[in-house]
Amino acid sequence: MVQQCFRNTELENLHAGTGPNSAAGDFSDVKVVSPYGEIPWPDLSRLNDEEMKVLMIEVVNKTYTFLSLLFTSSSEVLDPVLSGLQQTDLVPYWDDPQTTTL
Numbered sequence: 723m724v725q726q727c728f729r730n731t732e733l734e735n736l737h738a739g740t741g742p743n744s745a746a747g748d749f750s751d752v753k754v755v756s757p758y759g760e761i762p763w764p765d766l767s768r769l770n771d772e773e774m775k776v777l778m779i780e781v782v783n784k785t786y787t788f789l790s791l792l793f794t795s796s797s798e799v800l801d802p803v804l805s806g807l808q809q810t811d812l813v814p815y816w817d818d819p820q821t822t823t824l
Contacts, residue, residue, distance in 0.1 A: 725813060727784040732777045736769060 742752045742763060752763035769777070792800065 723785070723788055727788050728781050731780045731784065732773070736773055736777065 742749065744750075744752050744763075749763040753760040754763065754766055792803075795803070
């Protein structure tokens with residue numbers, strides 16, 4: 723669901739830029755220069771409000787569509803999909819998910 727609803731979204735466009743490197747390793751040596759002064763990298767907001775809004779609307783819409791398709795599918799359509807999801811790791815190099823509290 724994350725791959726379908728979050729990974730292939732506006733997030734890819736936001737992530738497409740050039741990222742900084744850090745000689746220190748912790749980015750304490752990286753600063754962004756603005757007309758109002760330098761901003762240390764650890765203090766920098768990487769997404770502005772409009773970018774975050776566009777991203778979250780797209781994620782909500784994709785998640786709603788994905789869940790709507792799942793819940794309205796007949797068992798002959800849904801069963802193979804669920805079975806396939808249980809058998810196939812579409813992104814095998816990602817870390818396994820961790821259980822968290824809601």
